[in-house]
Amino acid sequence: xxxxxxAAKPPAATGSLAAEHPAAAAKKSGEKRFxxxxxxxxxAGWLLLLGLIVVGARWLWEDTSPLGPAAKPAAExxxxxxxxxxxxxxxxxPQCAATFANFLTAGxxxxxxxxxxxxxxxxxxxxxxxxxxxxLNINPNNLTLTDQAVLKLPGGQAIETFxxxxxxxxxxxxxRQENGEWRLDWDHYTxxxxxxxxxxxxxxxxxxxxxxxxxxxRLADEQKDSNTISVVFYAPRFAHPDEAGFQSPPLLIVKQxxxxxxxxxxxxxxxxxxxxxxxxxxxxxxxxxxxxxVKVRRNEVAEERHFEITExxxxxxxxxxxxxxxxxxxxINP
Numbered sequence: 001x002x003x004x005x006x007a008a009k010p011p012a013a014t015g016s017l018a019a020e021h022p023a024a025a026a027k028k029s030g031e032k033r034f035x036x037x038x039x040x041x042x043x044a045g046w047l048l049l050l051g052l053i054v055v056g057a058r059w060l061w062e063d064t065s066p067l068g069p070a071a072k073p074a075a076e077x078x079x080x081x082x083x084x085x086x087x088x089x090x091x092x093x094p095q096c097a098a099t100f101a102n103f104l105t106a107g108x109x110x111x112x113x114x115x116x117x118x119x120x121x122x123x124x125x126x127x128x129x130x131x132x133x134x135x136l137n138i139n140p141n142n143l144t145l146t147d148q149a150v151l152k153l154p155g156g157q158a159i160e161t162f163x164x165x166x167x168x169x170x171x172x173x174x175x176r177q178e179n180g181e182w183r184l185d186w187d188h189y190t191x192x193x194x195x196x197x198x199x200x201x202x203x204x205x206x207x208x209x210x211x212x213x214x215x216x217x218r219l220a221d222e223q224k225d226s227n228t229i230s231v232v233f234y235a236p237r238f239a240h241p242d243e244a245g246f247q248s249p250p251l252l253i254v255k256q257x258x259x260x261x262x263x264x265x266x267x268x269x270x271x272x273x274x275x276x277x278x279x280x281x282x283x284x285x286x287x288x289x290x291x292x293x294v295k296v297r298r299n300e301v302a303e304e305r306h307f308e309i310t311e312x313x314x315x316x317x318x319x320x321x322x323x324x325x326x327x328x329x330x331x332i333n334p
Contacts, residue, residue, distance in 0.1 A: 081280070085150040088157065093148055095182045096159050096175040101140040103184055109135065116186035117176055117319060129192055136238070142166040149280040154322040158185070160281055169239035172284060174318060187212075188317045190238070197235035198246040200298065203305060208297045212236065212317045214289040217267055218250050228252045229260055231309075233296075234289070241284035251307055259309050261327035266290045266315035269325055276316045276324030291317050 081089070103115040109130045113119045116126070147162040156176065163171040174185040186192070194209035211233075218230040230252055235245035253260045269276065270290050275283060285291060293314040299306045315324045 081149065088150055089148055089159070092159050092175070092177075092182055093145070093161070096161065096173075097145065099175060099182055099184055100161075100163075100173060104138050104140045112186075115184055117178055117183045119183075122186055125192060126186065128194075129190060132196055133190075138165070138169070138171075143171070147281050151277060151279055153277055153318060153320050155320065158318075160279060162281060162284070165239070170241055170284065171239055172241060172281075176319075185319050187319045191236045191317060193235075197233075197248075200296070201246065201248055201305075201307070203298070203300070207299070208295065208310070210293065210295050210313065212291070212293050214244050214285065215263065215266075215292045216244075216286075216289045217263075227255055229255055229263065231263060233292075233294070233309075236291075242286055244286050244289065248307060251309060253309060258327060259312050261329075262312040262315065262323065262325065263290075263292070265325040265328040266292065268328070269315075277318075290315060293317060 099115050103112050106112040106115070109126045113123050113126055116122050142165050143163045144165075145161060146164050149160050151158040151160040151174065153176070159175045159182065161173050161175070163173065165171070171189075174188050175182045176185055177183075191212045193211040193213075195205040195211075197211055197213065199205055200209060200211070214234040214236055216232050216234070218232050230250045232250050233248040235247075237243045237245045253263065255261070255264060266276075267290060270283075270285075270288075292312060293316070294309050295311040295313065297308045297310050299308065312323065314320070314322070318324075
């Protein structure tokens with residue numbers, strides 16, 4: 001007598017890995033681990049590629065940089081640098097260094113003009129500036145690049161750099177791409193002003209001008225309940241960014257005015273530890289000071305000089321029209 005055997009049916013699928021057959025579950029688990037390993041391997045390969053690009057650029061820099069082997073990029077990039085930023089730095093920094101070296105070794109303002117941003121528009125300002133200030137001679141072979149970062153400016157990206165000289169000079173230079181070349185932002189580099197600040201304060205020159213200055217609030221705690229803010233303006237010292245030069249008398253500025261709200265916004269940004277346009281390089285300014293580009297008017301009244309900030313053009317020294325901050329919408333106890 002024969003007996004019929006019925007094959008056992010597999011359990012119905014439930015959509016849950018725990019309810020599947022052990023062999024199927026193990027297979028899917030293995031596939032998941034393989035996918036994860038593949039993703040990690042791809043990420044590691046991408047990071048390795050970026051590292052090789054940066055290292056290769058540094059080798060190229062050492063061999064070909066006109067600033068010599070001492071001027072190598074910093075060992076570490078800014079923490080916020082993206083892979084795209086790293087690739088841009090690897091490509092652009094050697095070109096910026098060549099531009100800077102050519103600029104510094106040019107013996108005349110006319111020779112330097114060909115390496116600056118918007119050379120035609122800048123030529124007149126360069127001629128006026130060097131008629132009032134000496135043409136400083138800096139040996140590019142004595143400079144070392146200590147920091148560099150990509151700066152997101154309105155209208156395009158820039159390369160921001162810090163340089164240290166063997167004599168202790170500290171120089172910050174910004175480069176922007178124009179017509180396929182990385183050119184020096186000359187106005188920022190020289191801290192260009194229409195007239196020497198000390199002479200303007202002494203009563204010389206035109207009664208109104210545009211100046212790149214450092215600003216610091218005075219007696220901030222004492223005046224926190226006042227409707228004015230007292231601000232002192234200082235001339236910057238070239239190659240000594242952490243020091244301030246000749247200072248103005250304290251200027252009282254109404255907090256509710258456009259000038260007051262602009263300065264208040266800039267002071268608050270600096271107090272928060274941030275910089276305009278999200279600059280990633282260390283803040284080089286003296287403690288408590290901000291960079292401003294302002295229009296100042298000098299008034300002579302009864303043989304006394306009074307100074308007035310008529311406009312805050314920017315809360316930085318870059319050659320862009322954007323002020324870098326929005327005016328504060330509220331002020332303390334207006």
